[in-house]
Amino acid sequence: MHHDRSAAQKGGERTSDLDAATASFADHRELLFSVAYNLLGTVSDTEDVLQDTWLAWASRGREEVANARAYLLRIAVNQALSRLRRARRSREDYVGPWLPEPLVTGADDADSVERAEAVSLAMLVVLEALTPLERTVFVLHESFGYDHREIAAILGRSPTAIRQLAPRARARPGPSPRYQPDPGARTAATERFLAAALGGDLHALLEVLAPDVTLWTDAGGKLRAARRVIEGRDKVARLLHAVVDEYSPADLTIGYAEVNSGPAALLFAGGELFGVVIVDPTEQGDRVRAIYGVVNPDKLTALARAVREHP
Numbered sequence: 001m002h003h004d005r006s007a008a009q010k011g012g013e014r015t016s017d018l019d020a021a022t023a024s025f026a027d028h029r030e031l032l033f034s035v036a037y038n039l040l041g042t043v044s045d046t047e048d049v050l051q052d053t054w055l056a057w058a059s060r061g062r063e064e065v066a067n068a069r070a071y072l073l074r075i076a077v078n079q080a081l082s083r084l085r086r087a088r089r090s091r092e093d094y095v096g097p098w099l100p101e102p103l104v105t106g107a108d109d110a111d112s113v114e115r116a117e118a119v120s121l122a123m124l125v126v127l128e129a130l131t132p133l134e135r136t137v138f139v140l141h142e143s144f145g146y147d148h149r150e151i152a153a154i155l156g157r158s159p160t161a162i163r164q165l166a167p168r169a170r171a172r173p174g175p176s177p178r179y180q181p182d183p184g185a186r187t188a189a190t191e192r193f194l195a196a197a198l199g200g201d202l203h204a205l206l207e208v209l210a211p212d213v214t215l216w217t218d219a220g221g222k223l224r225a226a227r228r229v230i231e232g233r234d235k236v237a238r239l240l241h242a243v244v245d246e247y248s249p250a251d252l253t254i255g256y257a258e259v260n261s262g263p264a265a266l267l268f269a270g271g272e273l274f275g276v277v278i279v280d281p282t283e284q285g286d287r288v289r290a291i292y293g294v295v296n297p298d299k300l301t302a303l304a305r306a307v308r309e310h311p
């Protein structure tokens with residue numbers, strides 16, 4: 001009888017401990033998701049990092065952890081860094097330009113991971129030029145405000161080593177991760193661009209594009225698309241004009257959503273999402289300086305699910 005009570009008591013303690021671990025992990029999940037996504041640029045890898053972090057957390061005695069947030073972040077960041085190093089090698093064989101997986105950041109559900117903070121797609125593209133370690137230091141310092149000593153503790157390196165890495169990361173070209181074009185200007189530029197591109201008027205399209213515009217199209221080899229980044233107004237306009245003329249579906253519809261913390265156009269055919277277009281306007285907001293198109297179906301799964309859940 002006493003033995004039964006003791007076993008039941010221990011079982012209850014384990015259940016209570018697991019409940020506490022689950023609640024603590026849930027408190028920090030959005031931060032962990034945000035950091036891992038900004039390091040990796042893919043939702044599936046980010047979710048794998050969170051799963052590995054949870055398993056490490058659930059198997060660890062909480063009485064040994066003085067700061068749950070710091071412990072979880074350290075596990076998640078190092079898991080993400082390891083995956084990023086492996087991903088960089090595999091991306092060398094990727095067909096065509098590689099773009100990050102679009103992430104909905106404007107969902108109404110406060111518990112949805114899709115609300116996680118994400119830097120712009122343009123900034124994530126810039127971060128691809130950094131080494132994995134430089135990217136980690138840059139994201140933690142510039143996007144999430146951790147100082148060099150805190151980053152050193154997370155990565156198990158000396159503060160001096162982190163301080164030496166930081167200037168190299170900041171010296172890379174590209175916008176600040178905190179910089180975002182005015183959402184209204186970006187929405188207006190997106191609408192003007194799509195009206196010109198889908199309207200079949202080459203002259204109107206040329207008027208919308210900046211002289212040094214760049215076009216990134218990520219199809220992952222699954223669909224016909226440019227296999228390199230296209231630069232220059234004439235080349236971009238003529239390619240878009242030809243593609244729209246040949247491939248634009250008759251039942252095309254366009255929706256809008258907040259993706260990577262900015263407005264994006266969602267392209268649907270037959271009610272199914274088949275592409276995402278994000279544009280960056282010039283500083284004056286009157287023309288488009290960069291176009292990012294993701295049509296690789298593997299990178300639209302999570303986005304399509306989020307759109308269905310939060311229409």
